[in-house]
Amino acid sequence: MKDLLSRRAPRHTALLLLAATAAVLPAQTGAAAASAHTARSGHGAYGTPSLVVQVAAPAHADLTDPEKKEIAMELVSSAENSSLDWKAQYKYIEDIDDGRGYTAGIIGFCSGTGDMLDLVELYTGREPGNVLAKYLPALRKVNGTDSHKGLGAGFMKDWRAAAADPAFRQAQDDERDRVYFNPAVKQAKADGLRALGQFVYYDAIVMHGPGTDPVSFGGIRKTAMKKAKTPAQGGDEVTYLNAFLDARKAAMKTEEAHSDTSRVDTAQRIFLKKGNLDLDPPLSWKVYGDSYHIAG
Numbered sequence: 001m002k003d004l005l006s007r008r009a010p011r012h013t014a015l016l017l018l019a020a021t022a023a024v025l026p027a028q029t030g031a032a033a034a035s036a037h038t039a040r041s042g043h044g045a046y047g048t049p050s051l052v053v054q055v056a057a058p059a060h061a062d063l064t065d066p067e068k069k070e071i072a073m074e075l076v077s078s079a080e081n082s083s084l085d086w087k088a089q090y091k092y093i094e095d096i097d098d099g100r101g102y103t104a105g106i107i108g109f110c111s112g113t114g115d116m117l118d119l120v121e122l123y124t125g126r127e128p129g130n131v132l133a134k135y136l137p138a139l140r141k142v143n144g145t146d147s148h149k150g151l152g153a154g155f156m157k158d159w160r161a162a163a164a165d166p167a168f169r170q171a172q173d174d175e176r177d178r179v180y181f182n183p184a185v186k187q188a189k190a191d192g193l194r195a196l197g198q199f200v201y202y203d204a205i206v207m208h209g210p211g212t213d214p215v216s217f218g219g220i221r222k223t224a225m226k227k228a229k230t231p232a233q234g235g236d237e238v239t240y241l242n243a244f245l246d247a248r249k250a251a252m253k254t255e256e257a258h259s260d261t262s263r264v265d266t267a268q269r270i271f272l273k274k275g276n277l278d279l280d281p282p283l284s285w286k287v288y289g290d291s292y293h294i295a296g
Contacts, residue, residue, distance in 0.1 A: 060278055063185050063198040071279060071294060072181075072199050073106075076206060079263040079287045080108055084294070090172055091163035093156050098257035101146045104159055107176045107206055111139060112146050115179055123162070123171040130165065131158040180205050187221075192231030195279040196271055197241055203268065204248050207258065215251040223247040241272055263287050 061068055077086035086106055093104035101111035109116040117139045124133040135158070138150025148155075162168040184205045188198035205217040212218035224244035229235025245264050252258040267285035276283075282296040 060194050062189060063181075063195050063202065063279075065195075068195050068279060069181075071281065071283070072202060074292075074294060075199065075267065075283075075285075076107070076203055078285070078290075078292045079203070079267070080206075082288065082290060084292060090169045091160040093159045095146075095148070096257065098255065099146045101142060101148065102151065102156070105172050107172070107180060109172070109175070111142055111148075111151065112144060113209065114143050115175065117143055118179070119171060119175045122175060123168050126171065127165070127167045130162060130168070132162050132168075179210065183210060184217075190232060191240075192233075193237065193241070194277045196268075196277045197237065197244075199279055200241060200244060200248075200268055203263065204244075208248075208251060215254050220244065220247045220251050223250075237277060238272060238275070242269075245269055245272070260288060262289070 063069055063072055073086040074084040077083055077089060081089050081092060083089075089106045092106075093102055095101060096103050100113055102116065103110050104116065105119070109119050111117070117136075120132050120136060120139060123130055124136065132155075135151060135155050138155075141147075142149060142151065181202055184202040185198045188201040191197070193201070201217070201221075204220055208220060209216045210218065212222075214220075214223070221244065224240065224247045227246070228240040228243040230240050231237045245268060249261045249264050252261050252264070267287055270285055271279065271283065280296075281294045283294045285292055
């Protein structure tokens with residue numbers, strides 16, 4: 001749902017002391033050899049050299065990790081569709097009376113904001129003559145409005161039919177990543193945010209769009225940065241994310257359709273209060289009063 005004008009393991013360092021000679025130490029190969037730093041330090045029992053092996057810490061998994069991305073999709077689906085089964089949402093379509101026309105698919109593509117038009121154009125480019133191609137003229141005309149003219153019940157029926165086509169499902173995945181997921185994760189990583197912060201950005205861009213006005217993602221981020229520095233600027237990650245969520249809530253409250261801020265209050269803020277910056281399961285949260293859980 002976008003603005004009409006815009007479109008597991010914690011890091012640690014292991015120090016292993018081996019009282020053995022280099023001759024009997026198993027050879028390291030591949031990634032292990034590249035990541036281990038070795039140094040001789042004194043002598044062990046019977047005068048044999050002691051070998052200290054310092055293993056490089058594993059990097060935090062970001063939201064592009066398949067398991068993390070799956071969590072992100074389920075979290076968004078709990079808020080957008082009241083279900084963790086996000087793959088069942090390819091066929092979803094309705095007008096939720098938010099001024100954006102039809103909302104549909106896995107990420108809430110809207111007929112009034114341009115992203116539904118882009119999706120159907122992509123699908124038609126890959127599969128000419130598909131059941132939605134004939135609605136392209138109407139989608140172009142209603143873009144920027146909440147009108148159903150030229151669409152209606154027939155369009156809704158054909159959208160659901162198209163969802164049975166793997167090419168249409170792939171098009172939805174690709175447009176979600178191109179317009180929302182990839183830009184959100186890229187910006188979050190540039191700001192020094194880990195998986196939770198990356199998800200916070202992603203959920204915001206899904207609802208508010210990637211624009212720069214005050215109630216779009218760019219404007220929300222700008223407001224937050226006036227209150228706190230990002231980690232990349234030397235700021236504290238928790239402090240910054242709290243500032244971002246405050247700005248996000250304020251933006252949500254400007255629209256009646258988004259005035260319920262539970263996806264922030266009883267989901268993202270809960271993870272943040274627990275210090276779960278890597279968005280590691282198990283996760284328990286509520287949206288609109290409904291409880292959800294992802295097991296570890």
